[in-house]
Amino acid sequence: LPLDERLRRRIVDGERNGLEADLDAAMAEGRSPLSIINDLLLDGMRVVGELFGSGQMQLPFVLQSAEVMKTAVAYLEPHMEKADDGGKGRIVLATVKGDVHDIGKNLVDIILSNNGYEVVNIGIKQPISAILDAAEQHRADAIGMSGLLVKSTVVMKENLAEMAERGVAQRWPVLLGGAALTRAYVEDDLRAAFPGQVHYARDAFEGLSLMDRVMT
Ligand code: B1M
DSSP states (O other): OOHHHHHHHHHHHTOOTTHHHHHHHHHHTTOOHHHIIIIIIHHHHHHHHHHHHTTSSOHHHHHHHHHHHHHHHHHHGGGSOOOEEEEEEEEEEEEBTTOOOOHHHHHHHHHHHTEEEEEEEOOSSBOHHHHHHHHHHTTOSEEEEEOOSHHHHHHHHHHHHHHHHTTOTTTSOEEEEOTTOOHHIIIIIIHHTOSSOEEEOSSHHHHHHHHHHHTO
């Protein structure tokens, strides 16, 4: 297979052997680490999602694909250009309660960290109390919540309600992202019920431009 196709297949097949050599070869051909992630690896992940969703792939294989994805991203990260050194602001990032998906969240972490933000990434399955504690403790400028399950969109709504109830809705702008969310849900439904700022980020780059916006 040609290199690009081989890298896509590695994610779909969960094939880790020889991964680093292929990533090196792709970079040597002039592809940027971000293009490898966005144009090749995430393409493979989309296929995994489709196969899983239609019952053609079982969960342990999805897990293997996710592991290869994570290994690849970790390998590419040091090769990314770092634009800035963390002085632009600080964000607490978490995957919401009940949700283990963290590949997207960790990509957001990488993109923000490489573009001037300090990211306090507190991990997966985080209840709103832990998110708010971290935001408080680290004197964060913003909060980012990720979630991929449909039920996580409900959890996000509850989290915003909890923030409003605690009187901290205006304290931190909130960024939301994840495959089950839609722009309309965030910008129409959630925004209408939340007395603070809440934004939808379709991908990590929109997350970055939103941070640039809320920090100015
Ligand atoms: Co899960 N899973 N999974 N899974 N999984 C989905 C989400 C699913 C859509 C698959 C499907 O059915 N087609 C489905 C959800 C269905 C639903 O809710 N209606 C699903 C399911 C059902 C499940 C389980 C329930 C399966 C089970 O146990 N029976 C279980 C959930 C357990 C739980 O959370 N409690 C489960 C488990 C897993 C694995 C552990 C095997 C693995 C995750 C490994 C890991 O993350 N460490 C996994 C995977 C890999 C997937 C799919 C295939 C791929 C997700 C992914 O990493 N995509 C996924 C299919 C899909 O999403 N269509 C699926 C790549 C990633 C880069 O994209 O996270 O969307 P994403 O991030 C994007 C944007 O959304 C955005 O930026 C990123 C790109 O730039 N973004 C943000 C995300 N967060 C952001 C935050 C921001 C800004 C932007 O600011 C704060």
